[in-house]
Amino acid sequence: MKHYVILLDWANEYENGITILGVAHSLEEAKEIFNASLAKEREFAEENGFTIYDDCEGVFDAGEDGYYNTNHTNLCIQIV
Numbered sequence: 001m002k003h004y005v006i007l008l009d010w011a012n013e014y015e016n017g018i019t020i021l022g023v024a025h026s027l028e029e030a031k032e033i034f035n036a037s038l039a040k041e042r043e044f045a046e047e048n049g050f051t052i053y054d055d056c057e058g059v060f061d062a063g064e065d066g067y068y069n070t071n072h073t074n075l076c077i078q079i080v
Contacts, residue, residue: 002079004030008037009074016070030077034058041073 006021022033038060045052045062048071054061063072 001025005078005080006030006033006037007074007076007078008041009072009076011070011072013070021075027077031058034075034077037075041075045073 002025004024004027006024008019008021010016010019021037022030024030024033041060041062042052042055044050045060048064050062050071050073051065052060052062058077060073060075062074064070
């Protein structure tokens with residue numbers, strides 16, 4: 001049985017971390033959890049002037065050019 005883990009890997013100038021937003025047993029359920037957080041992460045990226053590197057089904061990756069390691073947001077669905 002496949003499991004879908006919705007992860008948020010983030011960093012700002014002061015702290016960073018990885019947060020598990022949910023675990024689902026179907027891709028449809030995983031997409032619901034992912035989409036519930038996507039608008040907030042997209043807004044955060046836009047407010048901070050981040051470059052959006054990937055924005056497709058199941059992946060949102062944005063960060064500050066030249067400072068990605070210290071300023072980024074990466075939301076994704078991982079299959080385990």
